[in-house]
Amino acid sequence: MTLALRTLKPKDTEMDIHDYMHTLGRQARAASRRLAAASTGDKNAALLAMAGEIRSRRSELLTANARDLDEARAGGLEAALIDRLILNEKGIEAMAAGLEQIAALPDPVGEITDVKRRPSGIQVGKMRVPLGVIGIIYEARPNVTADAAALCLKSGNAAILRGGKEAIHANRAIAACVRAGLVAAGLPEHAVQVVETTDRAAVGELITMPEFVDVIVPRGGKGLIERIAKDARVPVIKHLDGNCHVYIDDEADPVKVVPIVDNAKTQRYGTCNTAESLLVARDIADLYLPAIGHMLAAKGVEMRCCAESLALLREAGVEAARLAVATEADWREEYLAPIIAVKVVAGIDEAIAHVNAYSSGHTEAIVTENYSHAMRFLREVDSSSVMVNASTRFADGFEYGLGAEIGISTDKIHARGPVGLEGLTSQKWIVFGNGEIRR
Amino acid sequence: MTLALRTLKPKDTEMDIHDYMHTLGRQARAASRRLAAASTGDKNAALLAMAGEIRSRRSELLTANARDLDEARAGGLEAALIDRLILNEKGIEAMAAGLEQIAALPDPVGEITDVKRRPSGIQVGKMRVPLGVIGIIYEARPNVTADAAALCLKSGNAAILRGGKEAIHANRAIAACVRAGLVAAGLPEHAVQVVETTDRAAVGELITMPEFVDVIVPRGGKGLIERIAKDARVPVIKHLDGNCHVYIDDEADPVKVVPIVDNAKTQRYGTCNTAESLLVARDIADLYLPAIGHMLAAKGVEMRCCAESLALLREAGVEAARLAVATEADWREEYLAPIIAVKVVAGIDEAIAHVNAYSSGHTEAIVTENYSHAMRFLREVDSSSVMVNASTRFADGFEYGLGAEIGISTDKIHARGPVGLEGLTSQKWIVFGNGEIRR
Numbered sequence: 001m002t003l004a005l006r007t008l009k010p011k012d013t014e015m016d017i018h019d020y021m022h023t024l025g026r027q028a029r030a031a032s033r034r035l036a037a038a039s040t041g042d043k044n045a046a047l048l049a050m051a052g053e054i055r056s057r058r059s060e061l062l063t064a065n066a067r068d069l070d071e072a073r074a075g076g077l078e079a080a081l082i083d084r085l086i087l088n089e090k091g092i093e094a095m096a097a098g099l100e101q102i103a104a105l106p107d108p109v110g111e112i113t114d115v116k117r118r119p120s121g122i123q124v125g126k127m128r129v130p131l132g133v134i135g136i137i138y139e140a141r142p143n144v145t146a147d148a149a150a151l152c153l154k155s156g157n158a159a160i161l162r163g164g165k166e167a168i169h170a171n172r173a174i175a176a177c178v179r180a181g182l183v184a185a186g187l188p189e190h191a192v193q194v195v196e197t198t199d200r201a202a203v204g205e206l207i208t209m210p211e212f213v214d215v216i217v218p219r220g221g222k223g224l225i226e227r228i229a230k231d232a233r234v235p236v237i238k239h240l241d242g243n244c245h246v247y248i249d250d251e252a253d254p255v256k257v258v259p260i261v262d263n264a265k266t267q268r269y270g271t272c273n274t275a276e277s278l279l280v281a282r283d284i285a286d287l288y289l290p291a292i293g294h295m296l297a298a299k300g301v302e303m304r305c306c307a308e309s310l311a312l313l314r315e316a317g318v319e320a321a322r323l324a325v326a327t328e329a330d331w332r333e334e335y336l337a338p339i340i341a342v343k344v345v346a347g348i349d350e351a352i353a354h355v356n357a358y359s360s361g362h363t364e365a366i367v368t369e370n371y372s373h374a375m376r377f378l379r380e381v382d383s384s385s386v387m388v389n390a391s392t393r394f395a396d397g398f399e400y401g402l403g404a405e406i407g408i409s410t411d412k413i414h415a416r417g418p419v420g421l422e423g424l425t426s427q428k429w430i431v432f433g434n435g436e437i438r439r
Numbered sequence: 440m441t442l443a444l445r446t447l448k449p450k451d452t453e454m455d456i457h458d459y460m461h462t463l464g465r466q467a468r469a470a471s472r473r474l475a476a477a478s479t480g481d482k483n484a485a486l487l488a489m490a491g492e493i494r495s496r497r498s499e500l501l502t503a504n505a506r507d508l509d510e511a512r513a514g515g516l517e518a519a520l521i522d523r524l525i526l527n528e529k530g531i532e533a534m535a536a537g538l539e540q541i542a543a544l545p546d547p548v549g550e551i552t553d554v555k556r557r558p559s560g561i562q563v564g565k566m567r568v569p570l571g572v573i574g575i576i577y578e579a580r581p582n583v584t585a586d587a588a589a590l591c592l593k594s595g596n597a598a599i600l601r602g603g604k605e606a607i608h609a610n611r612a613i614a615a616c617v618r619a620g621l622v623a624a625g626l627p628e629h630a631v632q633v634v635e636t637t638d639r640a641a642v643g644e645l646i647t648m649p650e651f652v653d654v655i656v657p658r659g660g661k662g663l664i665e666r667i668a669k670d671a672r673v674p675v676i677k678h679l680d681g682n683c684h685v686y687i688d689d690e691a692d693p694v695k696v697v698p699i700v701d702n703a704k705t706q707r708y709g710t711c712n713t714a715e716s717l718l719v720a721r722d723i724a725d726l727y728l729p730a731i732g733h734m735l736a737a738k739g740v741e742m743r744c745c746a747e748s749l750a751l752l753r754e755a756g757v758e759a760a761r762l763a764v765a766t767e768a769d770w771r772e773e774y775l776a777p778i779i780a781v782k783v784v785a786g787i788d789e790a791i792a793h794v795n796a797y798s799s800g801h802t803e804a805i806v807t808e809n810y811s812h813a814m815r816f817l818r819e820v821d822s823s824s825v826m827v828n829a830s831t832r833f834a835d836g837f838e839y840g841l842g843a844e845i846g847i848s849t850d851k852i853h854a855r856g857p858v859g860l861e862g863l864t865s866q867k868w869i870v871f872g873n874g875e876i877r878r
Contacts, residue, residue, distance in 0.1 A: 033792075033795055033819075033821070036818070036819060036821065037815075037818060037819045110818060116840060118838065118839070118840055120833065120838060122826075122829050122833055122838075124833075124838075124839045124840065127817065127818070127825075129818075129821070131851050131852060132821070132851060214851050214852070215851070215852055230672070233669070235674060235850070235852045237852075253874065255874065256874035259874065259876050260874065260876060262876070263876035263877055264876075267876075267877055353472075356472055365870075365872075376476070378566065378869050379475070379476060379549060379566070379568075380472070380475060380476045382472070382475065382568070382571065382867075383867065384867050384868060385867065385868040385869075385870065386566075386867060386868070386869050386870070387561075387869070387870035387872055388870065388871055388872055389871075389872040389873055389874050389875075390561050390870050390871075390872025390873075390874075390875045390876075391872075391875065391876045391877050393876070393877040394559065394561055394563075394870060394872075394875070394877055395868070399557065399559060399561075399563075399877065400557070400563045400868065401555060401557055401563065411674070412570050412571060412653050412654070412865055413570060413653070413654055413674045413676075413852070413853040413865055414852040414853040414865070416865055416866065416867050416868070417867065417868045418868070426851055426852055426853070426855055427855065428821075428822065428823050428824065428825060428855050428856065429823060429824040429825070429834070429839065429855070429856040429857070430817050430824075430825050430826070431804075431824065431825070431826035431827065431829050431833060432827055432828075432829075433804075433826055433827055433828040433829025433830075433833075434828055434829075435692065435694065435695035435698065435699065435828050435829070436828075436829045436830065436833070437698050437699060437701070437702035437703075437706075437829075437830045437832070438702055438706055438830050438832040438833055438838065
């Protein structure tokens with residue numbers, strides 16, 4: 001396992017992947033100390049300088065991306081992945097504008113909260129601090145490089161970025177802009193490092209250096225994330241799948257039912273906050289299912305139904321080609337496609353039990369006018385976002401007002417749901433004393 | 440790997456450890472759903488009923504403990520461990536009183552905060568929720584069984600408790616009290632389960648069942664915790680060592696210096712928040728080190744010194760038998776003994792750099808009257824508790840006002856520092872809508 005390292009050494013030299021990644025780690029750790037103490041002004045100046053570099057090096061970025069695309073096409077990469085790989089003028093401007101938006105967000109670092117005086121005389125509170133060094137592993141999407149770098153920097157963390165190998169030339173070019181921005185603002189150039197090798201062993205090293213890396217954020221397919229979570233020796237903020245539910249309660253407001261199901265399922269099929277399962281209370285199933293079924297069928301959505309809902313939908317004359325019998329697997333499936341599982345449930349109890357048994361813990365919504373049902377659903381459903389009378393599509397860092405999002409966590413500790421700048425920090429305890437000693 | 444299961448099956452039957460632990464896991468998961476929805480009143484009633492059971496079954500507990508002690512002495516267990524194993528009348532009363540104290544604490548579950556209206560019309564906020572199922576692995580200290588059960592229950596979590604094998608009889612007897620309390624309050628009896636086998640394979644299973652266990656809290660020696668962290672497939676809230684520093688700044692208040700060093704080092708030698716390293720600014724080293732050295736020597740504390748501090752302490756006539764030359768290893772050592780490492784540093788910069796290089800990230804204190812030094816130390820020192828003009832011994836859940844403590848975390852994500860009820864919960868997002876859909 002040897003590779004040529006353009007950045008680390010000016011001349012091509014051979015170096016072991018282990019040594020290379022540990023060098024990046026050591027450099028990141030050192031940079032993270034300086035970043036944790038950096039002023040908001042310096043961090044913002046670096047972000048704005050990066051945006052300027054990206055705009056002024058537009059042609060270099062396009063050339064690098066063209067090289068990636070040529071190689072990807074020659075290698076037979078599938079069309080959908082090539083689509084994500086493309087970096088055009090518009091994409092470059094969006095990248096620069098994204099950096100400026102992150103510069104405009106409030107700095108979470110240093111915030112002091114909950115300071116209380118204790119009987120001993122000390123005052124105890126909490127201070128928000130960066131996590132330290134964040135390793136980000138993602139697919140061949142060059143825009144993620146700038147975005148992840150900016151989120152880590154603004155939250156005071158050093159970053160080691162490992163993007164998909166198909167985007168390596170664009171990633172290197174973006175990394176050069178990021179470095180130039182850091183240096184222009186007087187911040188350590190190792191605050192953001194892009195892994196310059198495409199050797200997969202680099203990922204294995206990155207996730208097993210607890211002395212240098214504090215947390216890993218994988219962004220990509222479920223298989224990749226599961227492998228990383230399995231092998232990692234550091235905490236992983238991860239997002240597995242999004243099997244989101246909409247439950248139509250027996251006291252749902254008729255005006256809200258169809259628009260919410262429509263939006264949750266059909267606004268976009270490929271997002272993790274799209275509804276994949278619809279639960280309908282038995283008492284009102286015959287009232288609402290026909291309208292829902294006709295709407296979904298008209299939009300070309302296939303319904304995988306329990307026996308009861310299937311009978312109701314057939315009776316209502318919903319296009320037979322859109323109806324199918326659900327199997328046990330359908331209750332767990334994240335379709336990411338125009339398909340939805342449909343089940344009639346006895347009421348709020350069965351709805352909550354079904355969600356907690358089958359959901360991936362991402363986002364669930366209840367449509368109801370009943371106060372107690374709403375409050376029980378909010379409290380008892382064990383997912384990272386739980387909603388009353390709103391579309392699951394709102395589960396998103398921007399819609400929640402985080403200003404940015406590095407991902408959506410389906411984990412239960414640390415950050416749950418959309419992760420913004422605050423999710424990349426933690427709180428330490430601080431004590432303001434006046435010479436107190438413990439008795 | 441087979442064992443006799445008294446609780447799981449009334450008659451002794453042979454069962455595979457894997458199946459046994461998975462059965463506990465499934466039962467815990469089911470119980471955790473009911474616990475998450477349990478009222479504060481029911482949880483408190485269970486805690487008070489447990490306290491009552493523990494008091495009324497005092498003689499059973501003493502008998503069980505006597506059996507543990509007999510077996511431990513016969514097995515040649517060392518005296519210090521036997522000490523921790525002892526459960527006497529006073530210890531039983533303390534256990535019952537501890538349960539009552541936890542019943543009196545505020546319930547963290549269900550707390551709704553940060554609700555904000557978004558431009559889309561939805562109101563977004565956070566709700567505090569239990570983590571789910573907590574696995575606690577600890578040494579042969581029967582009092583931990585009641586304490587950990589109570590903290591998990593109050594925070595709405597189901598618990599699987601695996602105590603040291605030497606305390607198995609007492610743990611079983613305490614588990615019976617806990618179960619009786621749960622049942623009396625109408626809560627699921629599997630809300631707290633004690634692992635009834637002493638087979639070490641049970642630990643391996645417990646830490647690799649992410650489908651049933653959400654977080655592991657190991658309490659014990661560093662070796663045990665490192666092994667668990669290495670092998671766990673679920674997040675671990677862990678406390679490794681406590682190499683705590685006191686830094687005497689060049690603008691320290693003379694009145695505060697000796698009392699804080701004295702208290703931080705000598706109040707108790709065996710606790711994790713005891714100071715193990717003393718840093719002194721060069722400008723005032725000759726002013727303060729003599730008084731510190733005489734005080735420590737008089738209390739029998741050995742000083743492992745850098746060349747400069749050694750010279751100053753010798754010159755000041757500090758008892759030579761208490762002075763030694765520090766090696767590199769001393770800067771990292773958690774002595775848990777009347778020994779302290781002493782180093783002269785140039786000032787605040789070197790102090791912060793030394794702490795961040797050598798500390799275990801537990802607790803550090805600065806003694807200073809200089810505002811900017813204090814604020815820099817608070818911000819730049821990367822430890823879970825950072826203090827100005829106070830003894831490191833204050834780093835403790837009770838002193839911080841948490842009301843209880845399940846441990847002190849030296850991790851950086853989720854909970855840092857003393858972990859109380861809140862550290863056993865997380866926050867999910869909640870959305871109050873009125874039929875909003877995403878545009």
